[in-house]
Amino acid sequence: MVTMQDVAQRAGVTKQTVSNVVSGRVAVRPSTAARVRAAIDELGYVPNLVARSLATGSTRTVGLFVPTVATAFYADVVEAVEDALEERGYHLLLCTTRLDGERARRHLAGLTSRSVDALLIAGDRDLLDHLPLLANARFPVVLCAWETAVPERFPVVTIDYDYSGYVAGRHLRELGHERVAVLASPTHAVRVEGFRRAFADDGLTIPDSAIHMAPEPTFRGGIAAANTALAADPEATALFATHDVLAVGALEAARDAGRSVPHSLSVVGHDGSPEGLLSRPTLTSVALPKREMARQAIELLLRADATSGPSVISRQLLRPELIVRDSSGPPARIRRSSHGSVHRT
Amino acid sequence: MVTMQDVAQRAGVTKQTVSNVVSGRVAVRPSTAARVRAAIDELGYVPNLVARSLATGSTRTVGLFVPTVATAFYADVVEAVEDALEERGYHLLLCTTRLDGERARRHLAGLTSRSVDALLIAGDRDLLDHLPLLANARFPVVLCAWETAVPERFPVVTIDYDYSGYVAGRHLRELGHERVAVLASPTHAVRVEGFRRAFADDGLTIPDSAIHMAPEPTFRGGIAAANTALAADPEATALFATHDVLAVGALEAARDAGRSVPHSLSVVGHDGSPEGLLSRPTLTSVALPKREMARQAIELLLRADATSGPSVISRQLLRPELIVRDSSGPPARIRRSSHGSVHRT
DNA sequence: CTGAAAGCGCTTACAG
DNA sequence: CTGAAAGCGCTTACAG
Structure with a gap:
């Protein structure tokens, strides 16, 4: 050599x-x-970068933890992070934890040996128990895409999930919907709260009985939850799904139930994922500023690395944005026939 | 410290x-x-891993180039590679090239400085022009998931794409289909060849006019290509799509055209991606042994690194496997009415 | 089984 | 603007 x-x-x-x-x-x-x-x-x-790193104390590499990469959301986060890093001449060390705490711990232990200048942890609640390990880390740590149970000791830049629910609710309210149901994943409580608040603002209450948990965060889960919701309250004129994949399932369930979307039923999703563009009708959804989040997280991380002071524990919240497409519209007027069945005009 | x-x-x-x-x-x-x-x-x-690396000459890190991570296929490849590496105590440095040759070149140049022990390049034809750069690399390079234009100078472990097309064709032939159409992406010529061969084996020719290029490798592209195919030859009893996403689009087009699947039309996809499980009906597809491919590629890479001899230029081909689901079945018998329109029983 | 030495390939002050 | 020295934190032979 x-x-x-x-x-x-x-x-x-x-x-x-x-x-x-x-x-x-x-x-x-x-x-x-x-x-x-x-x-x-x-x-x-x-x-030889390794020699340089030893001399300078900087590897110009940052680690990224994500639960998986096989999901539109995290795939985008990974690429956004990579872009932000590349602009600054940094490399990306990727660890997917697969919701496996033990695996996460092993990775964490490995990285602690400082082969990275900084570590970004994206929405990985399975890491929570092992976070103390990071106290000994020789590099700054920032959290992003964290929705619930945000640890106190680390800076975090994430999305305002309460607001994302709120904006979905606001949209449906502005369209005139009063009676709605929610299809939710267990981890999406914050979105649901925001959604309910939009209705509460107008003095409308969404009862717990209108919140339907999806058995799994999949297309099938969406179909199942939507079927339950539609059966439980045939008069609901709109469905809010806390995840686009559930919403697309709901679209399918609506079709099977003979409910035309958006004429007889509005459906609003969450995430602004590409599948919302492929569905029929296309899906109204709340788009998440993933790129911006990645950029700010990396910026925070690299600044902390540069000053090498203890990073200020800051909390940055980014605002999502509603994308109105074809799956939402004003509710149809409902009239009841004498024998109680429901017709829509 | x-x-x-x-x-x-x-x-x-x-x-x-x-x-x-x-x-x-x-x-x-x-x-x-x-x-x-x-x-x-x-x-x-x-x-301190950096110091250790300088002393030992090994970073226990391998680089992976993929075009993107926002695709089921490559997302799986990335996670499979990561798993194979983790078992051996290696870390993963990820570079997504986004079909951007210049970006790829920059990354390549960076890695050449040997911050990795080995480099795996997955199906990235955009890198081809810059491959000579790798001649100076201080680490072994292996290619995987390469479908066409495989460079001569590097070992490659990939999937037998000719066979994957063949197996799809074989399936349709065994079901009794004689008249079929193909929905293809421009880069999938090998799959199409294999598919045709299955018919040629039985003395049946699939004319060029039955091969329809999708305008884009998306759901919409699949719909468009299927519409064209169905219009061009209403008597075709089956469609082979070289990509699942196209096949799912074809399912949609079939529904719109009033062709029930599989009764009046069989659809076979390619990739065995998860969306094939979500579609209705579920999609018959050719599953690709991604995990096995990743494992073998990593093994080859790490062995080459260990012996540090010039890696033998070997070529490993893995066999894909047909997954029969609900979108394929025997062709309906066709009878012609006197005035030439087509009815199916 | 344990210690003294040299070296991995670079960078960082510090003289000239 | 250029050179001599020390050091980054480890590992690898090699003596004892």
């Missing part, structure tokens, strides 16, 4: 001069620099 | 002894080892 020393010899200078040329930190006489650069090319010299 | 030296001092030994205890490579007297371990705990010592 060709080292800086080899280049120096070839160019007739010392390796410090080569270092100065390579780093550009110290001015070098143009003619010398040219000679050095020629030697570098001739020898095919490539600096 | 507490170093090995600090631990040594505390335990009253030299740092080599500490090193021996930590690495476990050299036997240490139990009582001494205990003392060292106690010191490690008291001081909260964590070894």
